[in-house]
Amino acid sequence: MTRIDSPHRSTEASEAEWLEVDGRGGFASGTAGGERTRRYHALLLAATHPPAGRVVLVNGIEAWIESARGGRYPLTRHRYMPDHLHPPITAGLMSFNTEPWPTWRFCIGDGWQVTAEVFVAHGAAQTVLRWRLESVCASDVQHETQAGHEALTLKVRPLLSGRDYHALHHENPAFDFTARIVTDCVCWQPYPDQPVVAAQSNGTYTHEPDWYRSFCYTQERERGLDYNEDLATPGLFSFDLAQGDAVLILSAQTAANAEAAAPEEAAPEDVVSAAALALRLDALERVRRASFAGRLQRSADEYVVARGAGRTIIAGYPWFTDWGRDTFIAMRGLLLASGRCAEAESILLGWTETISEGMLPNRFPDDGGAPVYNAVDASLWFVVAVHDYLQTAHASSATRERLQQVVNAIVQGYADGTRFNIAADDDGLLRAGVPGVQLTWMDAKVGDWVVTPRIGKPVEVQALWINALRIALAWDTHWGELETLASTSFAERFVNPATGALYDVIDVDHEPGRVDASVRPNQIFATGGLPHAVIDVVRARAVVSQVEAQLLTPLGLRSLAPCDPAYVGRYEGTVLQRDGAYHQGTVWPWLLGPFVQAWLRVQRAAGVPDSASMAAARARFLTPLYAHLDAAGLDHVSEIADGAAPHTPRGAPFQAWSLGELLRIEKLLGT
Structure with a gap:
C-alpha cells in the first residue's frame, strides 16, 4: 500500500501515478493529486481487441460539492493552457492511498470529510467511482444537518473524447452529444466507430452538452509531444450525499465486451441498481485482491491480461502492449518466482503457435496486424523461460514435449540461419544484424537512425545462445559439439585484455576482429541472470567490478x-x-x-x-x-x-x- 498525506503540499508526491487495470488490456490511471498530466490518464480506457485496440472514452471528470449555504468545494482539478491550474490547489485534499484501490479523502466546509474511490472491475471494461460522506468534525454543522438545514450535493461532469489512446482530441462538429437514457443508465456514443459509453448511477442526470477546452498535459510537454486537448461533457450528474454513497459506474460496450448487454436489452427483473452493482463489484474485487500474497504479487497481476482465449503479459503501462522479449523476461519474476506456473504454461504454449523460421515475434501491432519478427533475443529469452518453467516440474509430458520441440526449432533455426543475417558462425557464436534494423534489446530508432545498431556478435546474445544450446542439450545431445565450440570461442574472443571484463560486441558490422569496448551492462548476462554462467569466476569478478564501479x-x-x-x-x-x-x-x-x-x-x-x-x-x-x-x-x-x-x-x-x-x-x- 502507498499512502500519501496531503499530496497537494508536495509537487513530487502529487505527481505520483496510480494504476487500475481491467485484465483485458484496458485501464484507468491518474495522479495522486488528481491532475491529469498525460494523454493516457483516463477513467475509462478500453481495449477493443484485447489487449490491443485501446481507446480513451472517459478522460476524467469535473467534480465538486455544493452546500445549501452556497459553498462550492472542488474535488478535482485540471491544468489548462498555457499553464493554469484550476483550482490552484485542491485545498481540502487530506490524503491519498492505494489500498485497496485509489482513495482520496477531503475535508470540506466546516469539517465534513468526503471519501472518493476509483476501482476497475476485473474482466470487464468497467470503472466504478464512489463518493461517501464519512464524518463531520464541527458539532454545530452536524446539528444543522440532522435538522435538515444543511444539504451537500455532489456534482459530476464526465469529460469524454472517444479517441485512440496515443492521440489527442479537439473540438469538432462530428462529436455526438446524444444521450440515450434507460432507467438509471445514460449511454453516449461520441463517434460511430467507437464503443458506447454507459454511465450507470444512483444520481440524477441533466443533459447539458458543452466543451471543456485546452487541457494542458505537462508530462506530454516534457516529452516534446503535443499536449493540448479539448474534451466534451454531455451532461451533469447530481447526488444527495445525505442519502448515502454516490455511485457512478462507467462501462465500455464493445464487440469484444459483448457480455455487457445494452441496458434496454436487459429484462426488468435483471436490472441491478448502480449502488447494488457497485457493492457486488466491490466484494468481488476485495476477494480477488486479497488472494495475492502481498503488495508486489498484486501489482504483478496487473500485467497478466487476456489475449484471445489465452493470456499474455503487458510490457508496461501506459503505452506498451505485449512484446515477446519483455514477456519472457518478465515472466520469470511475475509468474514463475511467484508460483503461478499454470499461467506461465498457458502463455508459453500460446507463443509456440507464433514461431516462424526459428523466431518468435518481438511485438504485436496495436491495430491487430501481423506479428513483427525483429528481435534476435526474443526467441532465446523464450528458451530461458521454458527452462525455468520446466524446472518447476509443473509440466505434463505433453506440455514438456511441445516446449522442447519448439526450443529445438529455435536452436535449429538459429544454427542454420534465419532473418536479418542471424546464424551460427564458423566459431559457433551467433552473428546477427543488417543495416537499419535494431535487433537487440537496445532497440531505439528514430527515422532511419538506429541509435545502438550493435551489428555483429553482441555479448548478451552470445550468453543467451550458449544458454539455449545447453538447455537443448539436456534432451538432445547432438547440440554438444556446437555448444562446446561456442563456449570455447566466447572465452577466447570476448575478454578485453585491458580490463579483464568483456567487450560489448565483437566482429562489429560483421568485420572479423573488430570490437566495441564500450562499457555497457550487457556483459553481466555472461555471469548472472541466466541459468548457466558462461565465464569462469575470475572473469566474473572483473565483470562485476567494472559494472559496479561504472x-x-x-x-x-x-x-x-x-x-x-x-x-x-x-x-x-x-x-x-x-x-x-x-x-x-x-x-x-x-x-x-x-x-x-x-x-x-x-x-x-x-x-x-x-x-x-x-x-x-x-x-x-x-x-x-x-x-x-x-x-x-x-x-x-x-x-x-x-x-x-x-x-x-x-x-x-x-x-x-x-x-x-x-x-x-x-x-x-x-x-
Missing part, C-alpha cells in the same frame, strides 16, 4: 558508462533527444536482477558466507527499490531513470520486467 545506481544499471563520450545523463527533451539517450546512459531497473545474481556468485567465490552476502544485498539493492514503490508508479517499478543523480524515474511508470526482476531478486535473497 554502471550501478540505486535504481539499476546505466546503459553506458559516464566516461564514454556518447554518454547522456538525462532522459529528457524531444523524441529525438530522448531516444538518443535511451540506451546511452539511461538507467534500467530490470538489469539489477542479473547484476545481483552475478554479485552473489562473486561473493560466494570469495568465501563470504551466504547469510552475510544476502543481508548485505537486501540492504544495498532492495531498500532503494522498495522506496521507489512509493514514488513514480505507485506500487510498481519504472521502466527507466536518469543516469545522472538524482536518477529521476522516467519512461513508463509501470514496467513488467522491472517489477518482475524485483520479485526475482526477492526470491534469490530469500525475502
